[in-house]
Amino acid sequence: MNDYSVNIESLSFAYDKRAVLKNIHLKARRGQVIAIMGSSGCGKTTLLKIISGALRPTEGAVHVEGVDVGRLDQAGIYALRRRLGMLFQFGALFTDMTVYDNVAFPMREHTDLPEDMIRDLVLLKLQAVGLRGAQHLTPAELSGGMARRVALARSIALDPKLMLYDEPFAGLDPIALGVIGDLIRRLTDTLGLTSLVVTHDVQESLKIVDYVYFISEGVIVAQGTPDEIRASTLPYVHQFVHGEADGPMAFHYPAPAYDLDLGVQHA
Amino acid sequence: MERTTIDLWVGVFVAMGIAALLFLALKVGNIGGFEAGSVYTTHANFDNIGGLKAKAPVKSAGVLVGRVTEIRFDNDSYQAEAILSLSSQ
Amino acid sequence: MGVSTRFFFLLLLHSGTCFRRPQLILREIFSSGVLSLIIILVSGLFVGMVLGMQGYETLQTYGSEEALGVLVSLSLVRELGPVVAALLFASRAGSAITAEIGLMKATEQLAAMEMMAVDPLARVVAPRFWGGVISMPLLAAMFSAMGIFGGYLVGVVLIGVDEGSFWSQMQAAVDIREDILNGVIKSTVFGIAVTVIALFEGYDAPPTAEGVSRATTRTVVTSSLAILMLDFVLTAFMFRGV
Ligand SMILES: Nc1ncnc2c1ncn2[C@@H]1O[C@H](COP(=O)(O)OP(=O)(O)O)[C@@H](O)[C@H]1O
Ligand SMILES: [Mg+2]
Numbered sequence: 001m002n003d004y005s006v007n008i009e010s011l012s013f014a015y016d017k018r019a020v021l022k023n024i025h026l027k028a029r030r031g032q033v034i035a036i037m038g039s040s041g042c043g044k045t046t047l048l049k050i051i052s053g054a055l056r057p058t059e060g061a062v063h064v065e066g067v068d069v070g071r072l073d074q075a076g077i078y079a080l081r082r083r084l085g086m087l088f089q090f091g092a093l094f095t096d097m098t099v100y101d102n103v104a105f106p107m108r109e110h111t112d113l114p115e116d117m118i119r120d121l122v123l124l125k126l127q128a129v130g131l132r133g134a135q136h137l138t139p140a141e142l143s144g145g146m147a148r149r150v151a152l153a154r155s156i157a158l159d160p161k162l163m164l165y166d167e168p169f170a171g172l173d174p175i176a177l178g179v180i181g182d183l184i185r186r187l188t189d190t191l192g193l194t195s196l197v198v199t200h201d202v203q204e205s206l207k208i209v210d211y212v213y214f215i216s217e218g219v220i221v222a223q224g225t226p227d228e229i230r231a232s233t234l235p236y237v238h239q240f241v242h243g244e245a246d247g248p249m250a251f252h253y254p255a256p257a258y259d260l261d262l263g264v265q266h267a
Numbered sequence: 268m269e270r271t272t273i274d275l276w277v278g279v280f281v282a283m284g285i286a287a288l289l290f291l292a293l294k295v296g297n298i299g300g301f302e303a304g305s306v307y308t309t310h311a312n313f314d315n316i317g318g319l320k321a322k323a324p325v326k327s328a329g330v331l332v333g334r335v336t337e338i339r340f341d342n343d344s345y346q347a348e349a350i351l352s353l354s355s356q
Numbered sequence: 357m358g359v360s361t362r363f364f365f366l367l368l369l370h371s372g373t374c375f376r377r378p379q380l381i382l383r384e385i386f387s388s389g390v391l392s393l394i395i396i397l398v399s400g401l402f403v404g405m406v407l408g409m410q411g412y413e414t415l416q417t418y419g420s421e422e423a424l425g426v427l428v429s430l431s432l433v434r435e436l437g438p439v440v441a442a443l444l445f446a447s448r449a450g451s452a453i454t455a456e457i458g459l460m461k462a463t464e465q466l467a468a469m470e471m472m473a474v475d476p477l478a479r480v481v482a483p484r485f486w487g488g489v490i491s492m493p494l495l496a497a498m499f500s501a502m503g504i505f506g507g508y509l510v511g512v513v514l515i516g517v518d519e520g521s522f523w524s525q526m527q528a529a530v531d532i533r534e535d536i537l538n539g540v541i542k543s544t545v546f547g548i549a550v551t552v553i554a555l556f557e558g559y560d561a562p563p564t565a566e567g568v569s570r571a572t573t574r575t576v577v578t579s580s581l582a583i584l585m586l587d588f589v590l591t592a593f594m595f596r597g598v
Pocket of ligand 1: 015020038039040041042043044045046047
């Protein structure tokens with residue numbers, strides 16, 4: 001039990017009546033990097049929101065760091081979040097603060113550390129992501145990859161036990177992408193974290209993760225180690241790994257027959 | 268923006284606002300007039316007060332000496348009675 | 357309406373943090389108050405000068421030009437100061453508040469804050485509220501003072517109304533409680549209305565470019581209407597039967 005940072009059992013979730021996640025079982029062992037893959041709209045962000053307590057499960061149990069998230073009140077959720085870090089898709093840096101103040105923000109909000117100690121910690125975190133030199137820049141002056149690294153430094157500011165990454169690779173050039181991938185792996189190993197990476201970037205994530213879950217339409221359709229995934233013959237996984245346009249994941253959004261839509265069958 | 272710059276500007280801003288309020292209270296309004304000093308109350312009866320209202324100025328030789336504090340109907344004389352509060356000087 | 361009232365009480369409930377850290381409120385007094393200074397001072401001056409000119413034209417037909425000070429000061433202190441300053445405040449500071457909060461929401465900054473276990477209502481919304489509520493009466497007072505100075509410039513310096521009677525008639529007619537204090541109360545109420553509307557619109561805006569731009573427009577329109585309607589209600593209560 002205590003072996004797992006995240007332990008999800010029979011989780012189902014629906015927005016109003018629309019089922020988004022169905023009967024999900026997912027475990028993340030401490031120190032692992034886990035990837036959750038699936039195409040856009042399959043419910044990956046929703047899953048992260050449930051893990052972080054922003055949404056409550058409709059059914060099932062979600063244990064994070066040993067506590068049942070679904071049963072926590074607001075204070076309990078805030079207490080849990082101090083041990084979580086989350087990297088948002090576009091970084092979500094505070095645009096009215098410098099890089100330095102962004103990283104210092106969680107420390108200033110949650111600790112009474114003197115300013116010179118905060119300074120040492122901020123520089124340490126920025127050094128870890130290679131951006132100590134950028135401390136005086138504002139978020140507007142950063143490239144997409146740099147912004148995400150600063151956001152990463154900010155999310156590890158209070159030494160979380162579990163890191164959640166929402167599409168950390170989206171919209172990055174191949175070099176920045178490799179840098180972020182390396183960082184996720186390295187921080188997980190050196191800081192003793194557990195990392196949950198939500199992504200649709202198969203190639204990059206297969207390089208760095210320990211275990212992969214595939215979600216399609218709210219259901220886990222495949223799981224395994226990167227090697228198992230690469231060798232998988234499941235049509236869905238094959239399509240995803242090899243980036244084919246059509247397959248079990250249809251290219252066409254469900255629509256009436258084309259000729260009907262064009263009005264060919266006018267009587 | 269530097270924290271000290273902000274503090275400085277906010278200080279200037281609040282000082283200006285308070286100065287404006289003081290200007291309104293002291294120079295524009297009538298604080299420190301007879302209301303703040305000693306006053307005595309008297310009353311005057313009229314058959315018809317016309318448009319006289321409470322807080323109307325009472326002048327003697329054109330100089331403000333007090334204000335009408337209240338207007339009521341005098342049941343004994345069947346007249347309007349104005350209560351005046353006049354400066355003691 | 358009901359939702360924004362609920363929002364208002366939530367906001368008061370979450371004000372503890374910024375009272376413990378006044379630096380947060382100071383920042384917002386800077387962005388709502390200090391940055392509105394120029395427009396308030398300049399507008400006040402010109403409104404007062406126009407009042408001086410128009411008032412003189414009207415009063416002199418009745419041979420009572422010395423009452424110019426009364427006319428200028430009462431118009432400003434009772435009505436124009438609080439109302440025009442609040443309208444300017446709504447378009448200068450209110451719109452900025454809505455746009456800023458709307459963008460913070462659209463770029464997930466508020467969500468990120470919540471993920472760091474920091475409540476955006478306490479950290480972002482409440483300080484802006486108090487900053488606006490403190491700034492508004494000060495701005496209105498500066499507007500009125502500037503306007504009276506403008507009326508003085510045109511009436512006394514330019515046209516040549518007797519300076520002594522300009523001030524003394526003004527002092528005789530303007531009551532500290534009835535006029536000045538009520539003006540301050542009005543502008544405080546307007547300050548509360550404008551900041552609550554601006555904050556609510558920003559917090560409630562759909563997280564898109566279009567959503568934020570619409571919310572910003574709505575802030576200016578809604579708070580202008582609110583100012584004018586509240587002004588009628590407050591005036592009816594304050595000056596009725598005086
Ligand atoms: N607040 C919401 N209310 C209703 N439906 C939502 C909401 N947020 C997301 N959804 C729907 O839930 C599904 C999953 O969304 P999401 O978890 O964001 O997908 P992903 O992150 O995998 O792209 C989508 O079909 C989306 O339309
Ligand atoms: Mg998503």
